[in-house]
Structure formats: structure tokens, C-alpha cells
Amino acid sequence: MSDERLPLHIDPLRLARAGVQLRGRMPLAEMGRFAPLLATPDGEVEVELDFGIDAERRTFMKMRLRAQVNLVCQRCLGQVQHGIEVERLLGVVTSEAQAERLPAIYEPLFFAEEPLFLREVVEDELILSLPIVPRHKEGECAPAATGAGTDNKAGSARENPFAVLAGLKH
Structure with a gap:
């Protein structure tokens, strides 16, 4: 598949056996x-x-995500644009023992028998990619408004x- 609507649910084991590649977009809203x-x-x-099986017969999913998001700057409370580029290599496992190996x-990437909800996997990676404290670069913040409790007139x-x-x- 290429640049089509992404499925809501996937079976990574089946997709890996077929060597499937999925491309598409998901609305942030x-x-x-x-x-x-x-x-x-x-x-x-x-x-x-990209789904596949490596030389050791491990099922994997290679994920690449790109987005531009607007966050709230914690210095000035204005909007700051943040680019997200994530690349992960996920090994599909069904147990803790497999994950440890x-x-x-x-x-x-833990997978049970039921199909995997793709949006949740993408969302997890996006959340993990966010900065802990979003803010503009030094000197790029908008001038701060006079806040409550200050006595500057x-x-x-x-x-x-x-x-x-x-x-x-003298």
C-alpha cells in the first residue's frame, strides 16, 4: 500500500509475513x-x-513518523512550533519472556491475538517524542505581559x- 488511508487495526504478524509497507496520514485532532x-x-x-521478519525469525515493525505540532511555551505561554521525527524499530512480541530476549x-511491541489498534501505537510514540518542557529558543519568546502580583507600573x-x-x- 502506498499513501492510502491507514487501517484502524492491524495484525503485525500477518503483515510481516507478507512484507507489507503502509504509508499514510493520521489527523492529530x-x-x-x-x-x-x-x-x-x-x-x-x-x-x-515497514513490516518484516529478520534473519533470526523475529517479527518487526519499522515505524517512521513526521509531524509539525504547536505546543504551549512554558516561558511565555505563547505557541511554539515543534517538529517531530520519530524512527523506531519495534520487535513484535507476545510475552514478557520474548521481550526480555x-x-x-x-x-x-506487545501483541495479543486481537488486532492491534494502530492509532494507539502511533499516539504512544508521538507522546514520548514531546519535550518535557516545551519552550521557544532563548530570546524568541514574546514579551511577557505584566502578571498579577507585580508592582511594576x-x-x-x-x-x-x-x-x-x-x-x-566622591
Whole structure:
């Protein structure tokens, strides 16, 4: 498949046996856990999935995600654009024992008999890719508005507390 509508549910074992590649987009607004973390849930995430079986007969899913999202800057509370580019190699496992035996290059993707809800897997990776404290780069924040509890008055010049010492110098 190429750039088609992505399925809601997948069977990674079946897709890996067939060597399937899936390409498509998912609207950010439809992601119930990820969308509330954004300033605006506009846009889409580009999803590329490659399924296969490695030389050791392990089932894997290679996932690439790309998106531009708007987050709330924690310095100025304005919007800050954040680019997401995620590439993960997931080893499909059905038990903790299998997960422990996975080589370090794989992250475990637990799969039971029922189909896997693809949006949840994509959403998990997007959430993990967000910065802990989103903010603009130094000096890019909008000027902060005068907040409650400050006694700065508009137009008044702030006195230098060391001005008195200037007179004592001579």
C-alpha cells in the first residue's frame, strides 16, 4: 500500500509475513490522548510502516513518523512550533519472556491475538517524542505581559538601589 488511508487495526504478524509497507496520514485532532497536549490539534502525522521478519525469525515493525505540532511555551505561554521525527524499530512480541530476549536494537511491541489498534501505537510514540518542557529558543519568546502580583507600573522608571552609593564615591 502506498499513501492510502491507514487501517484502524492491524495484525503485525500477518503483515510481516507478507512484507507489507503502509504509508499514510493520521489527523492529530482524532488522537484522544495526544491532541490535548497540543496548543492546537491542527495538522496530520505522516506515518510509514515497514513490516518484516529478520534473519533470526523475529517479527518487526519499522515505524517512521513526521509531524509539525504547536505546543504551549512554558516561558511565555505563547505557541511554539515543534517538529517531530520519530524512527523506531519495534520487535513484535507476545510475552514478557520474548521481550526480555529481544536485542537492544528493538523496542518491544506487545501483541495479543486481537488486532492491534494502530492509532494507539502511533499516539504512544508521538507522546514520548514531546519535550518535557516545551519552550521557544532563548530570546524568541514574546514579551511577557505584566502578571498579577507585580508592582511594576506602566511608564514608571525603576530606581537603581545602588544609586545612593554613587553620591558616596566622591
